[in-house]
Amino acid sequence: MVLEQMGDTTSSGDSIINRLIIILSYDGSTEDMIINYTLLSLNFGVAASLLLLSETTQTSLRKWLHALASFLFFVLFQIVLCLEVHCVGISIIWCAIMGWILMDRRTPRVDIPIVVLSSQRDIVLGMDIVVICYYALVSDSIITTVAHILAIVVLGVPSYIWTNSEVFSNSRRPSLPLE
Secondary structure, three states: OEEOOOOOOOOOOOOHHHHHHHHHOHHHOHHHHHHHHHHHHHHHHHHHHHHHOOOOHHHHHHHHHHHHHHHHHHHHHHHHHHHHHOEEOOHHHHHHHHHHHHHHHHOOOOOOOHHHHHHHHHHHHHHHHHHHHHHHHHOOOOHHHHHHHHHHHHHHHHHHHHHOOOOOOOOOOOOOOOO
16 A cells, blocks of 8 residues: 555546556556566465465365455445555455465364465465565655554454354354254
């Protein structure tokens, strides 16, 4: 997320489509687009890999549905945030996914080829941290860094907990005796 006035896009005469194009294209900044869309792709790939290696088909489907709902919420949140505070970008989305991956990193996994996936995961998380530090250094406002950290903690962590919770799963409910 880059907090900046979006040129003259804040006027009431602009269409929502034009504002969305400016938001998603970082107001024309090729450098920001390359950095952030690369991180979005890498984080999404790691998270998808972790989900693909879930234990059972039913659990896997439930996790995928929860993860998809979370991802769609991240996208919607990013767009509404940018429309309201006149920022541009998609970094809230990849930061939220980063929070999800960080939580998964803390969970011991026996169901994945740990060497391959954990090294990929750690490389992507390292890149995320480097980019957050980069934006902390070059951004005119601390709000961008605060937004990145909040996305990790407030969006990513609860999303991981929800995706991996058994609260919404019918597969683990004990059956009641009929007698």
